[in-house]
Amino acid sequence: MSGQPAVTGRRTVDVLVVGAGPAGLAAATELAATGAGTVEVVDREQEAGGIPRHCHHGGFGLRDLRRPMSGPAYARHRVREAAAAGAVLRTGVSVTGWAGPLTVETTSPAGLERLEARAVVLATGARERPRSARLVPGSRPSGVYTTGELQQAVHLYGQRVGERAVIVGAGPVARAAVGTLRRAGVRAVALVTEEPGVPVLGRRPSAGRSGAWFTSGALVPVLTGTTVTELLGRGLLTGVALRRHDGRTTVVACDTVVFSGDWIPENELARSAGAGLDAGTRGPAVDAAFRTDRPGVFAVGNVLHGVEPAATAALEGRRAAGHVRDFLVHGRWPVARVPVVAGAALRWAAPNLIGPADTGARMLLRPSERLVRPVVDVVQDGRLLHRGRLVRAAGPERSLTVAARWADRVDGAGGPVIVSAAH
Numbered sequence: 001m002s003g004q005p006a007v008t009g010r011r012t013v014d015v016l017v018v019g020a021g022p023a024g025l026a027a028a029t030e031l032a033a034t035g036a037g038t039v040e041v042v043d044r045e046q047e048a049g050g051i052p053r054h055c056h057h058g059g060f061g062l063r064d065l066r067r068p069m070s071g072p073a074y075a076r077h078r079v080r081e082a083a084a085a086g087a088v089l090r091t092g093v094s095v096t097g098w099a100g101p102l103t104v105e106t107t108s109p110a111g112l113e114r115l116e117a118r119a120v121v122l123a124t125g126a127r128e129r130p131r132s133a134r135l136v137p138g139s140r141p142s143g144v145y146t147t148g149e150l151q152q153a154v155h156l157y158g159q160r161v162g163e164r165a166v167i168v169g170a171g172p173v174a175r176a177a178v179g180t181l182r183r184a185g186v187r188a189v190a191l192v193t194e195e196p197g198v199p200v201l202g203r204r205p206s207a208g209r210s211g212a213w214f215t216s217g218a219l220v221p222v223l224t225g226t227t228v229t230e231l232l233g234r235g236l237l238t239g240v241a242l243r244r245h246d247g248r249t250t251v252v253a254c255d256t257v258v259f260s261g262d263w264i265p266e267n268e269l270a271r272s273a274g275a276g277l278d279a280g281t282r283g284p285a286v287d288a289a290f291r292t293d294r295p296g297v298f299a300v301g302n303v304l305h306g307v308e309p310a311a312t313a314a315l316e317g318r319r320a321a322g323h324v325r326d327f328l329v330h331g332r333w334p335v336a337r338v339p340v341v342a343g344a345a346l347r348w349a350a351p352n353l354i355g356p357a358d359t360g361a362r363m364l365l366r367p368s369e370r371l372v373r374p375v376v377d378v379v380q381d382g383r384l385l386h387r388g389r390l391v392r393a394a395g396p397e398r399s400l401t402v403a404a405r406w407a408d409r410v411d412g413a414g415g416p417v418i419v420s421a422a423h
């Protein structure tokens with residue numbers, strides 16, 4: 001016998017959720033609790049819970065569960081809740097591809113299986129782009145991590161990391177990296193960011209200036225307007241070469257480097273399903289009901305837009321459940337939706353398909369620069385659908401939330417809707 005291993009099992013469920021992070025678990029909880037039939041959640045990791053399992057810091061739960069929790073406590077809560085509602089959770093199971101419009105192929109120690117569903121919810125999350133994808137030149141020494149890899153090494157496997165670390169990035173996840181390094185007894189010697197300024201103690205950043213930044217209980221120098229040009233060392237990392245945007249260069253000695261932020265949605269399954277991807281988010285394009293352009297395939301959580309707080313992912317999962325149930329009952333899938341495109345000062349908008357029926361839908365807008373009380377314009381085919389000032393501030397690491405009260409003015413047969421922001 002040769003070629004592909006044989007498929008050892010075939011089963012049918014009502015809803016298959018791929019990914020047991022906050023988004024997938026919240027969707028499964030709501031679906032199972034409201035009688036959507038057999039709801040199965042699969043995850044390739046050995047334990048369910050997603051990224052919060054290895055975030056051993058606080059900052060979870062307040063917005064969605066109304067109490068402060070650590071990441072692991074939050075993950076355990078979401079797992080217990082889904083199981084109690086009647087969802088079946090299977091771990092160590094990777095979904096590797098599609099054998100039909102709503103049939104996936106899975107692999108696990110038990111073998112290969114074909115799993116057919118009446119609806120599929122993709123909740124596969126996002127990952128930080130590793131050093132190789134960021135095209136940082138230099139040797140290939142050990143001691144190079146993403147924040148997720150660092151947290152897993154320290155919190156899940158108790159590995160020794162190093163003594164002096166440089167962190168690339170200066171967003172909220174970089175702060176989490178500083179905390180993890182501290183717990184592992186590693187000194188964070190610098191945060192390096194290409195951004196011209198970073199918020200210092202929550203205040204407006206001072207453009208072009210670097211400054212000490214008190215973060216996660218450690219005083220760490222922040223080098224703004226700075227690029228990592230090379231990793232140095234053979235076998236073991238000995239330092240990173242840096243170039244400031246004014247042309248000056250320097251080397252910082254370290255044995256550990258952590259690449260933080262720079263998220264890319266885990267979009268392989270959406271892509272291989274033939275679902276359209278959004279150019280801004282690089283996740284599957286969805287409408288306000290979390291429907292992709294593949295009938296029966298929904299997507300929720302960070303696979304849609306890269307990293308947002310866990311509460312945002314979980315609330316998306318919960319909101320999607322009603323739309324999945326609706327599809328199971330009526331089988332309707334809309335066609336008249338137009339793309340939403342991010343214009344000036346925005347990186348992306350999600351959801352990124354919209355129609356006149358989506359009035360009031362909650363929309364996330366991710367700025368490409370820091371914006372304070374921005375004016376948001378919504379335009380279709382040269383027609384202004386909406387102009388309004390928001391009272392909040394946001395930046396490249398933090399989204400704005402708006403309600404699409406203007407959606408009833410969208411022409412479902414027209415061109416793309418362009419959303420832009422200005423100071």
Ligand SMILES: Cc1cc2nc3c(=O)[nH]c(=O)nc-3n(C[C@H](O)[C@H](O)[C@H](O)COP(=O)(O)OP(=O)(O)OC[C@H]3O[C@@H](n4cnc5c(N)ncnc54)[C@H](O)[C@@H]3O)c2cc1C
Nearest residue numbers: 019021022023043044050051059095124125301302309310
């Ligand atoms: C370092 C760090 C610190 C953070 N700190 C906070 C914080 O303090 N507060 C906060 O609210 N949020 C925080 N977050 C963000 C939060 O963790 C995420 O928003 C949340 O986990 C997103 O949930 P998700 O379900 O969309 O994705 P994930 O949690 O990423 O879950 C996706 C799951 O899908 C599985 N999967 C992917 N592909 C497949 C496949 N093909 N087959 C089977 N399974 C698959 C993965 O194994 C994973 O378990 C932090 C994130 C990081 C990285």
